[in-house]
Amino acid sequence: MLRDDTKKYLPLTESTYYIMLTLVEPLHGYAVMQKVEEISKGTVKVGPGTLYGAFTSLEKEGLIIKVKEENRRKSYVLTPKGKKVLMNQIKRLEIMTQKGLSVTDLL
Amino acid sequence: MAENAIRKIKWFWPWQDEQEEAWLRSMSQKGWHLSSIGLPCIYRFRAGEPQDYVYRLDYQTLKKEDQQDYLQLFSDAGWEHLCQMSGWHYFRTEAIEGEVAEIFTDVESKVTKYKRLLIFMAFFVVIEAICVAIFTHNVWGDYPYSWWGIIRVISLLVPLVMGCLIYAIIKLMLRIRQLRRL
Numbered sequence: 388m389l390r391d392d393t394k395k396y397l398p399l400t401e402s403t404y405y406i407m408l409t410l411v412e413p414l415h416g417y418a419v420m421q422k423v424e425e426i427s428k429g430t431v432k433v434g435p436g437t438l439y440g441a442f443t444s445l446e447k448e449g450l451i452i453k454v455k456e457e458n459r460r461k462s463y464v465l466t467p468k469g470k471k472v473l474m475n476q477i478k479r480l481e482i483m484t485q486k487g488l489s490v491t492d493l494l
Numbered sequence: 495m496a497e498n499a500i501r502k503i504k505w506f507w508p509w510q511d512e513q514e515e516a517w518l519r520s521m522s523q524k525g526w527h528l529s530s531i532g533l534p535c536i537y538r539f540r541a542g543e544p545q546d547y548v549y550r551l552d553y554q555t556l557k558k559e560d561q562q563d564y565l566q567l568f569s570d571a572g573w574e575h576l577c578q579m580s581g582w583h584y585f586r587t588e589a590i591e592g593e594v595a596e597i598f599t600d601v602e603s604k605v606t607k608y609k610r611l612l613i614f615m616a617f618f619v620v621i622e623a624i625c626v627a628i629f630t631h632n633v634w635g636d637y638p639y640s641w642w643g644i645i646r647v648i649s650l651l652v653p654l655v656m657g658c659l660i661y662a663i664i665k666l667m668l669r670i671r672q673l674r675r676l
Contacts, residue, residue, distance in 0.1 A: 402600050416563075417570035435571040436552050436597035439564055440606050459566040 393472045396448070398479060402433050406441050407465060407473045410451055415460040416442065445469070498541040500526065505535045508553075508611055508662055509669040515549045518584075522547035528586070531579045546589040550597045553611045555581045573597065581614065605670050615663050622656045 399407065405423040414422065416438055423433050433441075442463060445451040450469035455462050465473065502521075506514040518528050518537075523546060526539035550573070556564055565575050572595065573585040587595050598604040629649035 400600055400602050402603070416567040420571060432599050434595070434597040434599040434603075435568045435573060436550070436607065437599045437603035439554075439567055440603045444606075456563070459562045460570075461563045 393468070393475050396450070396472045397476055399472070399476050401431055402437055403441055403445070404473075404476060404480075405431050406433060406438065407445070407450070407469060407476075410463055410465045410469070413454045413462045413464040415457075415462045417460070499529070500539050500541075502537045502539065503535050504537060507665065508615075509608070509665045511551045515551060518549040519547060522549075528576055528584065530577045531584065534579060546592070547586050548589045548594050549576075550585045550587075552583045552585065552597060553581050553607050554583060555610075555614070568597070571597075581611075601673050601676065605673055608666050608670050608673075612663060612666055615659055615666075619656065619659050619663070622652060622659065625652045626656065 402423070405427055406419055408426065409419050409422040416435070420433050420435070420438060423431055442451070442461075446453065446463065449466055450472055451463040452466050453461050454464050504517070506517075521528065521539060523544055525542055525544040527542050527545070527547065528537060528549065529540045530538045532538070554564065568575060568585055573587050576584040576586055578584070585597060589595075598607065629645075629652060
C-alpha cells in the first residue's frame with residue numbers, strides 16, 4: 388500500500404535535493420544554506436526565501452521534522468518518509484549520471 | 495516632516511514586485527533609503543549617503559511564533575528586514591561590487607510566492623462575490639433610511655474592487671507562466 392507514496396515528490400528540484408541531503412543530521416536554516424553551497428561545490432546557492440518555503444512544504448508533507456528551536460532558529464532533520472524519498476531520488480540521479488557518463492566520449 | 499525624510503506616493507501592482515524592487519534600489523543610489531511604508535502606495539524615505547542597496551520583497555502571512563524564525567533566517571543570510579505591509583515583507587542588503595543577492599534562488603520558489611498571494615486574492619474574490627449577491631438583492635429595494643444612499647455608493651464600489659482583483663489574478667497567473675517559460 389505504501390509502495391508508491393514517494394513517487395509524487397519526484398523528481399525533486401535541485402535546491403530541495405541539496406537541502407534534504409544536508410538534513411541527514413539536524414541543522415538550522417543558515418547552516419543548511421552554507422552547507423548546500425559547500426557540498427554542491429558552489430553550483431547551488433539557496434536564498435532565505437527559497438529555503439523557508441522549502442522547510443514549510445517539506446515539513447507539511449512530513450519529509451522533515453522540527454527537532455529543536457534555539458535562539459529563534461528552528462532545526463530540522465529528515466523523517467523516515469523523507470529518507471525514503473531522498474533515497475529514490477538518488478537512485479534516479481544515479482541512472483541519469485551513469486547514462487550521461489557513458490556517452491561523454493561522444494560529446 | 496523633517497528635511498531628511500520624504501514621502502512618495504507610487505502604486506505598484508502585485509505582479510510588478512521586480513519593478514518596485516528596482517525603483518527602491520534606484521532611490522537608495524540617490525541617497526534615499528526606504529524606512530517604512532504606510533498604505534500600499536505611501537513610501538517613506540530617509541536621507542543618507544548614496545548606497546547600492548538591493549531590495550527584495552516576499553509575501554508571507556505568518557503566525558507570530560513562526561515569524562521570529564522566518565526573520566532570523568533572513569537576518570542570518572544578511573538581509574535586513576525593513577518593514578511589513580499587509581503580508582509583504584521588505585528586505586534589504588548591500589550589493590557587493592555590483593553583485594546582487596537573491597532571496598529566491600529558483601523559479602519554483604518564486605512561483606510559490608505568487609501562489610500564496612493568489613490564494614489570498616481568491617479568498618477575497620469569494621468574499622466580494624458574497625457581498626455582490628447580498629447587495630444586488632437588498633440595496634435597490636425601497637428603504638426608508640436616508641443613509642441608504644451611502645450603502646448604494648458602496649455597493650457600486652464592490653464590483654469595481656472585484657474587477658481589480660480578477661485583473662490582478664489574471665496578471666499574476668500570466669507572470670507565473672512567464673517565469674516558468676524562462
